[in-house]
Amino acid sequence: xxxxxxxxxxxxxxxxxxxxxxxxxxxxxxxxxxxxxxxxxxxxxxxxxxxxxxxxxxxxxxxxxxxxxxxxxxxxxxxxxxxxxxxxxxxxxxxxxxxxxxxxxxxxxxxxxxxxxxxxxxxxxxxxxxxxxxxxxxxxxxxxxxxxxxxxxxxxxxxxxxxxxxxxxxxxxxxxxxxxxxxxxxxxxxxxxxxxxxxxxxxxxxxxxxxx
Ligand SMILES: O=P(O)(O)OC[C@H]1O[C@H](OP(=O)(O)OP(=O)(O)O)[C@H](O)[C@@H]1O
Ligand SMILES: O=c1cc[nH]c(=O)[nH]1
Ligand SMILES: [Mg+2]
Numbered sequence: 001x002x003x004x005x006x007x008x009x010x011x012x013x014x015x016x017x018x019x020x021x022x023x024x025x026x027x028x029x030x031x032x033x034x035x036x037x038x039x040x041x042x043x044x045x046x047x048x049x050x051x052x053x054x055x056x057x058x059x060x061x062x063x064x065x066x067x068x069x070x071x072x073x074x075x076x077x078x079x080x081x082x083x084x085x086x087x088x089x090x091x092x093x094x095x096x097x098x099x100x101x102x103x104x105x106x107x108x109x110x111x112x113x114x115x116x117x118x119x120x121x122x123x124x125x126x127x128x129x130x131x132x133x134x135x136x137x138x139x140x141x142x143x144x145x146x147x148x149x150x151x152x153x154x155x156x157x158x159x160x161x162x163x164x165x166x167x168x169x170x171x172x173x174x175x176x177x178x179x180x181x182x183x184x185x186x187x188x189x190x191x192x193x194x195x196x197x198x199x200x201x202x203x204x205x206x207x208x209x210x211x212x
Contacts, residue, residue: 036086122150133161136168
């Protein structure tokens with residue numbers, strides 16, 4: 001598994017504001033949207049293109065366009081939904097599939113409660129969106145799911161990750177070729193409730209939770 005952590009002062013600035021418990025939901029959503037654009041710029045370097053000839057007003061020239069089959073973007077509900085618009089703004093022609101997964105607060109077991117994906121993903125490049133990689137259980141489960149359908153190359157975009165989850169993920173996908181992970185920041189550890197430290201709390205609640 002290839003891991004890339006963005007190293008950019010603008011990213012660090014946005015992550016810091018995102019962490020701040022005083023940052024309200026509307027600003028939190030805006031920051032997630034901005035961060036995913038920056039992450040997506042790096043994470044889509046591997047996007048497949050094919051040659052295309054175009055006629056400019058001046059002459060004919062060789063360029064490239066995105067290859068077929070189109071890439072598939074998969075936000076992991078609920079928190080991953082906050083990353084979808086930023087991603088599709090960059091790749092408007094991508095197809096979007098959905099996976100709804102939640103980890104049980106105490107057992108940390110992953111429950112897959114929704115799935116809307118093409119049956120056959122043979123040869124497809126897939127971009128998985130989930131802001132938090134904590135124990136890694138959710139991402140491992142989703143990658144296995146996508147692999148079983150034939151996905152060819154899976155790139156995960158996360159905002160924060162704990163080292164424990166990164167290790168579990170790399171062991172969990174060992175032997176699987178073509179799995180990449182892009183992060184805005186790597187955090188210190190997990191706490192006793194498997195929350196990321198220092199983290200940003202519960203991403204789903206901060207994006208979509210009811211205001212106090
Ligand atoms: O690496 P893990 O230990 O599996 O934890 C990470 C998962 O936890 C969060 O989702 P959550 O289960 O809270 O669901 P939500 O998005 O509906 O809040 C987060 O968005 C990840 O999907
Ligand atoms: O810190 C964490 C861990 C899992 N899910 C979250 O939303 N935050
Ligand atoms: Mg949650």
